[in-house]
Amino acid sequence: MGFLQILSARKVYQTPEGSSVQALDDVTINIRNNEFLTLLGPSGCGKTTLLKCIAGFEDLDGGDLILDSKSLRSVPPHKRPFNTVFQNYALFPHMTVEQNVAYGMEVAGVSKVERDRRAGEALDLVGLSGFGGRRPTQLSGGQQQRVALARSLVLKPKVLLLDEPLSALDRKMRETMQIELKNLQHAVGITFVFVTHDQEEALAMSDRIAVLAQGRLQQLDTPTEVYDKPANEFVANFVGTSNMFAGTVASISGDRVILETGNGRRLAATSTAFRVGDQVRLVLRPEHLTILARDETGDADVPAIEGRVRETVFVGSTMQVHADIGHGRTALVSHPHTRRGSSDIAPGAEVRIGYSAASGHLIPMRSA
């Protein structure tokens, strides 16, 4: 039971040319109290639209938004107990940092003494004490981002909405802020709804991830579940890298599933959700695959995949091996380079690729 419920949310934009865009299509998400929820999806999938609908800057065309069992649809933005950190920060350029942070309290009629105290605390919290007198234009991007954060947090909203707040920062700054944001969320105990198109960021920060594509919710789950058990082909491709094989379930014994691809390749997976004859896709993450040493047999009844190394990329912790496995397909293997047999891996070498059936995740073939 979520405390903020998005129920079958629908939003259609009319473009000036007269066509219409379905930005949200039947999206249902139960947001839990104090969770860090990430909306993840490619550009144009409707993340900002969903955030705007929650904040109230856009009206839903269908569905509902429920907070503490009351509908928010007729509540104007300035009366909703949410605050937003905008993608471009939207700091008021004609006010100082302190005035920006105090604005919400001033509007709410908080006394000057109280305002100053809380604004000071909020700036402290984001590590910007001493910057209160500056103008937003006199701050770096990262500092502006933190002012925007302080300006919202100081009001202790029930939900903090963040629209790609880290996208304008350089990599180093972004990684620092990811950790800071996560810590901050724990410290203040406020529900965060965080928008990003960066899957690594989503995996690193979230309690749960809602994956969106073309206005539809693809999967809503914890980062590990989303990564290990992608709900469909889109999620498998968008989150992390996948080796994917389409095929038909050939036999089942217990939870061990053997599927056969169109090329006659036999592969193993673990699942209880399918029956013989079902059309499925097998997802194997690169780190689930290993290059078997010459004398290794691998998992007893999992047929190894025969291939020829095309290219190897050493990335420190692992060796990324691109191997041709016939029928024009390439498998990506993330091979721990301390493992046995690593010295045999060189472009042109014939190799056998092994995996455990437990790591093979099956997803249903998208019905046309």
Next chain:
Amino acid sequence: MKNKRQMLWSALLKGYGVLFLVFLYLPLGLIVAFSFNANPINVAEWTGFTLDWYATIFQGASVEGNFDAAFTESPERIFDVIRTSFVVALSAASAATVIGTATALALARHKFFGKRFYQALLLLPMLVPDIVLGIALLIFFVGVGIELGLMTIIIGHVTFLSSYVFVVVSARLAGMDTTLEQASADLGAGPLTTFRRVTLPQIMPGVVGGFLLAFIISLDDVVITYFIAGVGSQTLPLFILAMMRRGLRPQITALAVLILLFSLIVASIGLILRNRKP
């Protein structure tokens, strides 16, 4: 070879630039120069330096000097029309600023049926020839039965000045980040507070610029004012026009230079305000 050609071009361009400036500013320079010309009959024939013409504006015919008192207006009369002009310009520009700004906001922030048409309609008063607008206003006032005078001048000016303010403020609004207003609402501010604390400060340079532009245009409008002024009230430009009927007398040149000076000051304030960062 190529270098020579470039040099020739550059020289031509410079020459053209100088010519253009001369063309633009020579008449203004001349009127400033001849406002100090002692020749009381022919303004354009230099006979010596004098400040008499400026003196007559402030002291009238009581000034000792070689001028024809019959062609000299009294300071009372001059200041009377200047006051009329300022009253008109201040009230018309103020009203136009409110109307123009409100209209610009409505058109920039709201969607409604016929918006494009309305936008085009707003630009019309700037495109319609003054003489047509003057006659139209006259017909309107006479038809409705409003007596011509100060009030009709002000109303008439407001009609077309609103368009100018609208254009200036719209340009400013177009450059404004709309997420600022969303941020304000997001932080709990109602529409009025958002307007007062966020929108207005952001568009202020445009509003002030629009006001100053309207003020200057009102101050120097002749054609439209001519039709709707009636007999009782006269603005400065109309007054000068009337003076001209009796010939180009030196006092007019001095008056013109003073107006020029004033316009320059107002324009400079406008430019300074506009270039100030929001």
